[in-house]
Amino acid sequence: MLIFYNEYKYIKFSTKKLWGVSGNMNNNEHITKKxxxxxxxxxLIFILVYWVAFYELNNLCRFGRLHNNLTVFFGCMIFFLAWFIILLINRIKKRANEPQKSEDSNELYSHYKAISTIITIIAISLITIFYGVKIYHSAINYNGKLSWILGDLKNKKTVKLEQDNIYENGIEGIFTDINKKVAMPEKLYISNSFSINFDSNGKITSFDTYLYGKTSKNVLESFLISYDSKKSRNIIIYLNGxxxxxxxxxxxxxxxxxxMKVIPLKKTVSNWPEKQFGIIYYGKRSFGYNSSGIVNIDSKGNTNSDVKAISEIIGYTVSVFVPGKENKYTPVRYNLIDGLDNLNLSEPPKENSDKKISKKTNNSTDEFYLSELIGYRLEVTGAAAGSRAYSLNLTSDGGVTWKTINEDPFSGNIGTAAGVVFLNDKLGFLCLSHSGGSNGQLYRTDDGGVSFKKxxxxxxxxxxxxxxxxNPFDLPGMPFEKDGVFSVLIGQGADGDYNGGSKALYQSQDQGKTWNFIKEASQN
Incomplete structure (x- = not known):
């Protein structure tokens, strides 16, 4: 009996000690509880604001939206600053002025404060890890706005365009300015085209091109170059795309x-009563037997516009034109005839040849000619960090004029053109590659390019x-047709190494709407 009585007294004493109960709470105990x-x-408030801050930071890294997310995020930062200042002031006051609490009260307060601190640390750690992983993911290529920003910091260069008069400095002035900051290989190639716009005074208003070449160490380098005087005086250069x-x-x-060194540019555009002019160059291209606007010019500047189409006209042609008014003013297409092997003296084709041209001189991954006159071209309409947006253009006169038939054939997706082919005037296919050619998608049209489906x-x-x-096979090639059966080889892209780089052969019996796997084919 004495043992139970002692146990009761012990529990009662412990309860009083825990809650500070001795009939009435003294003032210190009220202060402790408060x-x-x-x-x-x-x-709790700190954890909530910390969560909001990381939530907004994650959205900022994924989507941008600076106006919305930054306002809330900076509000959270101000809260943390105020929290730190108030905490510092309270610590100083407590040491100087706070009366000593009873031993029991201090022990109780410290006990629960320690538990609260541990819970807070665990909550903050979980929030940090959860959103930290998401933010890291948004820094990986093409996964979020942060990846584009990091890509720009690494690969984007800007150079002020000093030599901006094309009459005085030519195109070489552009490269003189670029080479002040970016070293480019001596031998360069264009991926698609080189286009320049300028006004009647010769001031360059915009230009766009994608160049590549090998360094002295045999390393491939690429340069996506653009300039728009309405936005900035700087040339923007994206590297390593x-x-x-x-x-x-x-x-x-x-x-x-x-x-460009020998053509009479100022004299040429003075014949057109306009304020804006353009120059475009695609490399060596074919105009078929259409001599409209063709002017042969030699290295001394002597010209001959009386060009007879006794053979297919193929050459490194530089076109001067009025943007948007090519139908009103025939573009002047200068062919430099000496030193560049710029004339093709092949025999004219036999009449009544209506076969599709499967590989014309200027057919490439972004241009295809169905006949001597009908051709399709993917034109770059926008670029960012090595990826591009395209429109699909059509020519009905062998490349003399072009019109846009689809402003966005890839439905908002961006990448690099990896193929274009039309099997007739209605049925065609486009391919868009991603991640440095690691993978891609094929798009199909059956209405002449007006609409496409993946x-x-x-x-x-x-x-x-x-x-x-x-699935290692993720980069489609261009479909081809034989005896009514459509076939396509799907490769592994730049990152594929399965089975010696083999490809998968697919075939279709309904003109490319649905496909069936046939067999695995060797790389060759």
Whole structure:
């Protein structure tokens, strides 16, 4: 009985000690409880604001939206600063002025404050890890706004355009300014085209091109170059983007520079009562037997506009034109005829030849000619960090004039053009590659390019030695037709090494709407 009585007294004493109960709470105990509640509430508020700050930071890294996210994020930063200042002031006051609490009260307060602190640290750690992983993911290529910003910091260069008069400095003035900050290979190739706009005084208003070449150490370098005087006086250069580098002499930049040195540019545009003019160069290209606007010019500037189309006209042609008014003013197309092997003296074709041209001189990954007159071209409309947006253009006169038939054939997706082919005037295919040519998608049209749909291929999964499965075939080539059956080879892209770089052969019986896997084909 004495033992139970002692136990009861012990429990009663402990309860009083824990809650400060001795009939009535003294003032110190009230202060302790009030401070404890305030402290816990403060921790909860801190955790909430910390979560909001990381939530907004994650959205900022993924989507940008500076106006919305930055306002809330900076509000959270101000809260943390105020929290730190208030905490510092309270610590100083407590040491100087706070009366000593009873031993029991201090022990109770410290106990619960320690628990609150541990819970707060755990919550902050979980929030940090959860959103830290998301923010890291947004820094990986193409996964968020942060990846574009980091890509720009690494690969984007800006150079002020000092030599901005094309009459006085020519195109070489542009490269003189660029080379002040960016070292470019001596031998350069154009990926698509080189286009320049300028006004009647010769001031360059904009230009755009994508160049590549090898350094002295045989390393591929690419340069996506653009300039718009309405936005900035700086030339913007993106380095190390994906480019289909075939090093074709048909795409050399040097003929443009040589031709621009001798053509009478100011005299040419003075014949047109306009304020804006343009120059465009695609490398060596074919105009078929259409001699409209063709002017042969030699290295001394002597010209001959009386060009007879006794053979297919092929050359490194530099076109001078009025943007948007090509139908009103026939562009002048200068062919430098000496030093560039710029004339093709092949025999004219036999009459009544209506076969599709499967590989014309200027057919490439972004241009295709269905006949001597009908051609399709993917034109760059926007660029960012090595990826581009395109429109689909059509020519019905062998490349003399072009019109846009689809402003966004890839439905908002960006990348690098990896192929264009039309099997007739209605049915065609486009391919857009991503991630440096690691993968891509095929798009199909059956209305002449007015609309496109993404082509779906049945996934072909292979099993690795570790038991994992994946589909290595993710970069489609261009479909071809034989005896009514459509076939396409799907490769592994730049990052593929499965089975010696083999490809998957797919075939279609309904003109490319649906596809079936046939077999795995060797790389060759």
């Amino acid at each position: 401070g404890l509640i305030t402290s816990i509430a403060g921790y 994906h480019v289909n580098a075939d090093y074709s002499d048909d795409k050399l930049l040097e003929p443009l520079l040589k031709t 082509v779906d291929f049945p996934s072909l999964n292979v099993t690795l030695a570790n038991g994992k499965t994946y």
